[in-house]
Amino acid sequence: MKQLEFSRESPRPAVAGTGLTAVDRVYANDYSAPTEALGGSCGNVLLSLAMLGHPVFPVVNLGDDDHGRFLFNEFERGGCETRYISRAHTGSSPVIVEIVDTTSATHHFTTTCPQTFVRFPKWRSIDRDHVCQAAETLKSVSVFYADRVSESIILAMEEAKRASALIFFEPASADGELFARAVRYATVIKLSDDTVGKSVADDDLDPRTIVIRTHGARGLTVSNGNVRRYFPSSVAPRVVDTCGSGDMVTTGLLDLVLKRWYRDGSWKVEDIFDGVEVGQRLAALNCGFTGARGLFQAAGASHVRDMLDRGLDEVSTAYWTALGSCDR
Known part of the structure; x- marks a missing residue:
């Protein structure tokens, strides 16, 4: 198999991305005391990579409301470059409610407030103006991440692809012409057996595309052309909440790719194959905390960075013991 390789001139590989960014409101056993954090797959991956020290440029559309200001501040505090974050005066920011039972380690999601029964706003895509404003950056980043599709997002993917960026596409659905167009630009496409993967076969994709298929608790498979490798899930030392596991797999994978780049x-x-193993171990550790980025919130980004640099296999048990209670 011919090995894919793309060279970049930037001394520090940078990431841009767009897609679902929302406030995660987490109720863990107590409806009277929810916690809030930046969430959504796009938001989780971009913020986590920035907190790990990578240059990150979110290209996202938020509302100019309290939730939008909260999300903007979280991006800024996490180290993201915020110049391409739009806060529209006419819109509101989305909120995703996660209700967790930490005893059974189960959770479910809703977009309706469980206290007021008010439905929260939906996600809104960036538009062509956002893409134009970010065009020069899109032409210089090494990785572009997207988890949603729209005309403007496909335009952004096209700009980054033309400059030889790695396009990481993690679609939420596989409906319509927009999805088919986005797939053509994807370097890596990550599909879940539980959702999009049901309706997308490998034969539907370009054989040069690297396909990651996640199988829930059973692990995942990575395919590229005739090469196919299965990776069983890493064993979690403790399971409190599995929310965000997929985002942690992506974060660990892209972190390794960027470091080697x-x-x-x-x-x-081979970086993709090695990266999914790192991501799976990171996801397993994250399961010990509530919320999609619970490990980052409880341990601190510098702690997670140190774990990744030293090798999760060697130090994860010692660090896990040192972290103590996993109530949050």
């Missing part, structure tokens, strides 16, 4: 000036298919 910085060192070698390029990325290779």
